[in-house]
Amino acid sequence: MKSIAVLGAGSYGTALAIQLARRGTPVSLWGRDAKALAEMESRRLNERYLPEAHFPVGLTASSELGAVLAEADEVLIVVPSQALRETLRKIEPMLKPGQGIACAMKGIEAGSGKLVHEVVAEELGDNRPLAIISGPTFAKELGLGLPTAVTVASTDTAYAERIANALHGDGFRAYTASDVVGVEIGGSVKNVLAIAVGIADGLGLGANTRAALITRGLAEIMRLGQAMGGRAETLMGLSGLGDLVLTCTDNQSRNRRMGLLLAQGKTVAEATAEIQQVVEGVRVAPEVRRLAERHKVSMPITDVICRVLLGEISPVEAVRSLATRPSKAENQ
Numbered sequence: 001m002k003s004i005a006v007l008g009a010g011s012y013g014t015a016l017a018i019q020l021a022r023r024g025t026p027v028s029l030w031g032r033d034a035k036a037l038a039e040m041e042s043r044r045l046n047e048r049y050l051p052e053a054h055f056p057v058g059l060t061a062s063s064e065l066g067a068v069l070a071e072a073d074e075v076l077i078v079v080p081s082q083a084l085r086e087t088l089r090k091i092e093p094m095l096k097p098g099q100g101i102a103c104a105m106k107g108i109e110a111g112s113g114k115l116v117h118e119v120v121a122e123e124l125g126d127n128r129p130l131a132i133i134s135g136p137t138f139a140k141e142l143g144l145g146l147p148t149a150v151t152v153a154s155t156d157t158a159y160a161e162r163i164a165n166a167l168h169g170d171g172f173r174a175y176t177a178s179d180v181v182g183v184e185i186g187g188s189v190k191n192v193l194a195i196a197v198g199i200a201d202g203l204g205l206g207a208n209t210r211a212a213l214i215t216r217g218l219a220e221i222m223r224l225g226q227a228m229g230g231r232a233e234t235l236m237g238l239s240g241l242g243d244l245v246l247t248c249t250d251n252q253s254r255n256r257r258m259g260l261l262l263a264q265g266k267t268v269a270e271a272t273a274e275i276q277q278v279v280e281g282v283r284v285a286p287e288v289r290r291l292a293e294r295h296k297v298s299m300p301i302t303d304v305i306c307r308v309l310l311g312e313i314s315p316v317e318a319v320r321s322l323a324t325r326p327s328k329a330e331n332q
């Protein structure tokens with residue numbers, strides 16, 4: 001790949017930019033805060049979001065969006081999902097013909113319930129190649145160069161391979177897939193389930209509860225994902241089960257930490273202020289619930305998490321309401 005613009009200089013945008021540069025692609029990392037970007041460029045480090053990983057040669061940081069896009073052959077967007085549409089509107093007049101768009105955010109647009117590929121198609125049309133990058137990838141570990149695997153999904157196989165090849169290597173494995181919806185649903189819904197597991201662990205409910213929530217959470221991902229056209233093998237893969245296990249079981253996850261803090265009695269606002277980074281599950285949960293209603297699938301864990309986030313029930317009541325559901329066949 002000749003060169004790539006990475007839009008979004010938070011923890012994950014920085015980590016992916018570092019990986020691309022490590023593999024030899026010239027990368028421009030763009031963020032909207034001019035002072036922060038100038039500091040990153042001079043210190044060769046993103047002190048606030050990824051202080052563990054130095055920038056390789058070939059990675060430049062800039063807040064000049066026009067210049068960054070003009071020099072790039074491809075564009076990778078890694079802003080939070082709620083900032084995706086705004087970012088697309090900003091870049092649309094500056095894009096060059098043929099520049100592909102890859103997206104690595106994990107969420108659903110609040111209010112519209114649109115998946116990432118739908119938002120991109122609405123704003124940019126469907127003439128550009130589009131890929132979704134997802135999977136079990138904590139930014140810090142990726143930044144440190146620890147072994148990591150992702151899925152790159154696109155209906156354009158050649159484009160998925162181009163993006164995967166740019167990322168692949170040095171212990172980073174990038175697999176390709178064509179099931180865009182399956183990859184998007186796995187990556188979005190696992191954020192909600194990680195809040196649930198965080199709550200259970202925060203309340204000290206133990207390993208049995210954690211395993212039950214992860215497994216029944218996977219059942220929710222499978223039901224919604226398949227109802228929306230995703231494939232079971234995708235939902236059981238890196239971007240589904242893989243990311244669910246990662247996010248539910250390690251405190252690097254902001255969504256899991258949200259659950260832990262709610263279990264301590266903090267409000268959503270207090271927990272958000274403490275975490276100081278994006279917690280996608282909070283905005284995604286009500287959208288997942290609406291999608292479940294629209295597609296007539298049962299998602300009881302998602303449902304109680306929505307109610308906790310709205311302040312309708314406490315974390316203890318949420319767990320109680322799940323535990324007292326009537327018995328049923330496991331495969332329904």
Ligand SMILES: NC(=O)C1=CN([C@@H]2O[C@H](COP(=O)(O)OP(=O)(O)OC[C@H]3O[C@@H](n4cnc5c(N)ncnc54)[C@H](O)[C@@H]3O)[C@@H](O)[C@H]2O)C=CC1
Nearest residue numbers: 009010011012013079080081083105106137138139277278
């Ligand atoms: N951090 C991680 O380990 C991983 C994160 N992701 C996903 O990546 C996406 C981005 O998350 P993080 O980088 O972790 O968030 P973060 O909280 O570390 O950073 C967010 C960044 O987005 C920027 N931003 C917010 N609104 C913006 C806007 N309107 N225009 C431009 N920039 C804007 C902020 O200034 C900040 O630099 C999320 O969807 C997340 O789920 C996916 C895999 C791993």
Ligand SMILES: O=C(CO)COP(=O)(O)O
Nearest residue numbers: 135136137138253254255
């Ligand atoms: O998506 C992630 C890891 O794959 C990061 O999870 P959190 O957003 O919960 O930190």
